[in-house]
Amino acid sequence: MISGIKRYLNSYTEAAPLAVFRMFFGIMMLASIIRFWLNGWIEKLYISPKFFFSYYGFDWVKPLGDFTYLIFILCGLSAFFVAIGYKYRLFIISFFLSFTYIELMDKTTYLNHYYFISILSFLMIFLPANAYFSLDAWKDPKKAFQQIPAWCIDSLKFLLAIVYFYAGLAKLNSDWLLRAMPLKIWLPSKYDLPFLGDLMQQEWVHYAFSWSGMFYDLSIPFLLLWRKTRFLAFLLVVIFHVMTRVLFPIGMFPYVMIISALIFFSPKVHHNVLNKISNFFGIKKSKLDNARKLVYQPIKRKISLSVVAIFFFIQLLLPWRYLVYPGELFWTEEGYRFSWRVMLMEKAGYSQFKIVDRESGRRFYVDNSDFLTPFQEKQMSFQPDFIIQYAYFLADHFRKDGHKNIEVYVENYVALNGRKSAPYIDPELNLLNFDDSFKHKSFILPFQDEIKGL
Amino acid sequence: MIKISKFLFLSLFVFAACTSDNGSGEEIGVIENSFDRKAMLANWADNIILPSFENFASSTQDLQEKTNSFTANPSDEKLLQLRSAYEKAYLDFQTVSMFEIGKAEQLNYRTFLNTYPADVSTIINEIESGDYNLTLPSTYNEQGFPALDFLINGLADSDQEIVSIYSSQEYKNYLTDVSNRINNLTIEVNASWQGNFRDNFVNNTSSSSTGSVDKFTNDYVLYFEKFLRSGKIGFPAGVFTGEPSPNNVEALYSQNLSKELYIKSVKSVQDFFNGKYYASSQTGLSYKQYLDYLDSMKDGQVLSNSINNQFNTILSQASNLNVSLKSQVQTNNTVMLQAFDELQKQIVLLKVDMMQALSISVDYVDSDGD
Numbered sequence: 001m002i003s004g005i006k007r008y009l010n011s012y013t014e015a016a017p018l019a020v021f022r023m024f025f026g027i028m029m030l031a032s033i034i035r036f037w038l039n040g041w042i043e044k045l046y047i048s049p050k051f052f053f054s055y056y057g058f059d060w061v062k063p064l065g066d067f068t069y070l071i072f073i074l075c076g077l078s079a080f081f082v083a084i085g086y087k088y089r090l091f092i093i094s095f096f097l098s099f100t101y102i103e104l105m106d107k108t109t110y111l112n113h114y115y116f117i118s119i120l121s122f123l124m125i126f127l128p129a130n131a132y133f134s135l136d137a138w139k140d141p142k143k144a145f146q147q148i149p150a151w152c153i154d155s156l157k158f159l160l161a162i163v164y165f166y167a168g169l170a171k172l173n174s175d176w177l178l179r180a181m182p183l184k185i186w187l188p189s190k191y192d193l194p195f196l197g198d199l200m201q202q203e204w205v206h207y208a209f210s211w212s213g214m215f216y217d218l219s220i221p222f223l224l225l226w227r228k229t230r231f232l233a234f235l236l237v238v239i240f241h242v243m244t245r246v247l248f249p250i251g252m253f254p255y256v257m258i259i260s261a262l263i264f265f266s267p268k269v270h271h272n273v274l275n276k277i278s279n280f281f282g283i284k285k286s287k288l289d290n291a292r293k294l295v296y297q298p299i300k301r302k303i304s305l306s307v308v309a310i311f312f313f314i315q316l317l318l319p320w321r322y323l324v325y326p327g328e329l330f331w332t333e334e335g336y337r338f339s340w341r342v343m344l345m346e347k348a349g350y351s352q353f354k355i356v357d358r359e360s361g362r363r364f365y366v367d368n369s370d371f372l373t374p375f376q377e378k379q380m381s382f383q384p385d386f387i388i389q390y391a392y393f394l395a396d397h398f399r400k401d402g403h404k405n406i407e408v409y410v411e412n413y414v415a416l417n418g419r420k421s422a423p424y425i426d427p428e429l430n431l432l433n434f435d436d437s438f439k440h441k442s443f444i445l446p447f448q449d450e451i452k453g454l
Numbered sequence: 455m456i457k458i459s460k461f462l463f464l465s466l467f468v469f470a471a472c473t474s475d476n477g478s479g480e481e482i483g484v485i486e487n488s489f490d491r492k493a494m495l496a497n498w499a500d501n502i503i504l505p506s507f508e509n510f511a512s513s514t515q516d517l518q519e520k521t522n523s524f525t526a527n528p529s530d531e532k533l534l535q536l537r538s539a540y541e542k543a544y545l546d547f548q549t550v551s552m553f554e555i556g557k558a559e560q561l562n563y564r565t566f567l568n569t570y571p572a573d574v575s576t577i578i579n580e581i582e583s584g585d586y587n588l589t590l591p592s593t594y595n596e597q598g599f600p601a602l603d604f605l606i607n608g609l610a611d612s613d614q615e616i617v618s619i620y621s622s623q624e625y626k627n628y629l630t631d632v633s634n635r636i637n638n639l640t641i642e643v644n645a646s647w648q649g650n651f652r653d654n655f656v657n658n659t660s661s662s663s664t665g666s667v668d669k670f671t672n673d674y675v676l677y678f679e680k681f682l683r684s685g686k687i688g689f690p691a692g693v694f695t696g697e698p699s700p701n702n703v704e705a706l707y708s709q710n711l712s713k714e715l716y717i718k719s720v721k722s723v724q725d726f727f728n729g730k731y732y733a734s735s736q737t738g739l740s741y742k743q744y745l746d747y748l749d750s751m752k753d754g755q756v757l758s759n760s761i762n763n764q765f766n767t768i769l770s771q772a773s774n775l776n777v778s779l780k781s782q783v784q785t786n787n788t789v790m791l792q793a794f795d796e797l798q799k800q801i802v803l804l805k806v807d808m809m810q811a812l813s814i815s816v817d818y819v820d821s822d823g824d
Binding site: 357366 | 488489491526658660661665684688693694695696697748760797798801802803805806807809810811812813814815
């Protein structure tokens with residue numbers, strides 16, 4: 001066993017797949033940043049709001065007013081330099097930092113995809129993605145290697161496998177499989193799709209999509225790994241992600257996943273890709289085909305391997321943290337994020353905050369649109385960590401306005417996966433008596449139904 | 455293998471290019487086991503919105519005529535006629551105020567016609583100086599029904615005194631301008647529905663946030679939340695400040711009109727929900743039928759019944775309200791707060807349950823999803 005691991009860690013493979021991955025990754029990230037900017041989302045999401053919802057422990061990460069644009073510029077430039085492999089280590093670090101900073105500014109915009117990009121770019125810091133077909137390797141032959149340790153490429157495959165497999169596990173619940181929720185809500189609203197619109201009205205289609213989505217997520221990593229099914233699997237990847245792109249407003253992510261899945265193909269395929277690119281740009285690829293092996297210095301190797309091992313250890317465990325919380329995960333959302341629960345539920349809420357003067361009993365309601373954008377209000381209304389944070393913000397605001405003895409209550413209704421809306425937060429509790437923490441939030445009322453499964 | 459994957463990529467990007475973010479607004483055929491959104495939009499336009507605007511436009515025309523005949527020859531009798539035209543028009547306005555889409559949205563129609571309370575001291579200053587421009591956004595609270603209300607009900611305590619004020623040409627001018635502006639804006643909105651906009655509206659069956667169903671539903675719910683719940687009940691009852699402010703009621707200077715306006719508004723919203731033709735008991739496709747269609751795929755209670763029940767609860771609670779909401783606030787604000795609570799329950803049903811069931815996202819949140 002131990003010797004098997006040792007042998008594996010000393011095995012080598014072509015660097016070409018990693019180089020192709022690096023280039024496509026950089027280009028797609030650059031495109032994402034440009035798209036984000038052109039859509040006006042920097043202004044809309046990070047500059048115009050008056051208040052931002054921080055991740056626990058990261059309230060020091062805030063948008064920087066107009067300087068926020070600089071972070072995006074840094075992020076975009078870094079992505080570009082990663083793509084061409086110029087000063088790779090420096091720019092993948094700055095990409096990771098700037099991208100993660102952007103994501104941490106406001107958790108309203110949390111998406112699993114953004115989290116995926118963040119951790120992927122973190123992992124890439126420890127991978128020699130510039131060893132081959134990069135500007136770094138071109139300029140300095142000492143840094144150019146055609147062979148790299150096999151784990152460098154396999155770690156990317158492993159991360160992708162985790163994303164898919166955990167997304168599949170998350171679908172093993174009664175709402176998804178037995179009620180075809182939330183697809184039963186989402187699909188009929190796509191009545192205007194050419195060809196598919198009428199199909200989307202059929203109940204059997206909702207079930208078919210739910211079940212095939214689950215089987216797809218659970219099996220695709222294995223189908224991609226096995227040479228004989230790889231091509232079929234890639235075909236499925238393309239079909240699946242194009243479908244999601246057609247049906248849902250899902251941005252760049254489907255393309256990122258399709259391109260990422262290329263990593264499973266053999267080095268030969270990647271050399272072909274690189275040949276095409278070389279021909280197009282007139283690059284003499286043979287100069288880089290030096291057959292040199294990248295052998296890490298012992299210390300560097302030890303650090304890289306340890307970090308990657310710890311990274312995967314965390315990735316494997318983090319999605320299970322919900323098990324230590326009581327109550328229904330979909331309802332409380334305690335341990336919901338960072339767990340590849342992708343497009344898994346339809347949830348909406350409405351919350352009316354009440355500010356009460358403890359001494360005089362004077363009370364009034366808050367108009368949320370005074371403080372939050374419609375998007376923020378929407379996200380806040382069904383997530384308890386947002387609600388508690390907002391309650392403290394309101395208390396601060398009204399204290400500054402001269403109100404005294406402030407208590408904050410919320411009347412809050414949430415509807416989950418087509419169930420009738422039900423009270424969510426205990427309206428009798430002063431939210432200021434609670435703190436935001438990783439502990440169970442006891443002010444959440446229990447879920448009045450049951451969802452079976454993982 | 456490479457060849458095939460190349461083909462795949464090509465088709466992927468062609469496919470992606472064909473999928474515009476905003477959908478294409480394909481026509482929907484009438485198929486069993488399907489709901490015809492286009493027929494719903496047509497019902498909304500042809501049987502509810504257009505007739506409501508036509509009726510309202512004739513009311514504002516009458517309002518303008520009564521204004522002219524009053525200013526031509528001010529008398530108690532003419533004042534009473536003008537007042538009744540004003541009341542009729544204000545009530546009819548409740549049947550169109552929720553349709554703030556298209557031309558109305560572009561003009562800020564509702565804001566020009568019904569921003570209250572009116573800024574009385576500015577109005578007086580402007581009348582006396584003769585220096586005003588009612589097309590400016592800064593003059594929202596110097597015109598429309600609230601200003602008209604002040605001009606024909608609030609200038610003095612007795613009708614005689616009011617009539618005598620209108621011997622002044624400046625007052626005549628301002629009153630005429632306010633009436634004309636209500637009528638002209640209405641003519642403009644009505645004309646756009648009579649013209650191309652009806653077809654644009656009905657044919658825009660896209661399911662995206664720019665499609666008619668999506669956009670209108672947002673407007674409809676917004677109307678209920680901000681203009682009906684907050685405007686008519688919430689602000690006067692002081693629910694957002696803790697201080698009741700009776701001067702924030704709609705139709706402040708009219709005797710006993712505010713409750714009637716409130717009830718008319720609730721009924722109009724409910725009738726729209728049920729697809730009830732304007733001024734008729736016949737019904738066509740609307741939210742009720744749409745929800746019933748979607749509900750038929752699900753188990754559990756019927757949402758449209760819950761919503762209609764809540765409308766009925768709101769209306770029966772309203773019977774406890776004083777005919778003048780102003781005196782209700784002053785004498786026993788609790789009844790106002792009860793009205794607010796019932797409206798609030800309906801907002802949860804409309805904004806959370808209904809919008810979730812219809813899979814319509816809240817206003818223009820166009821960022822990516824998971």
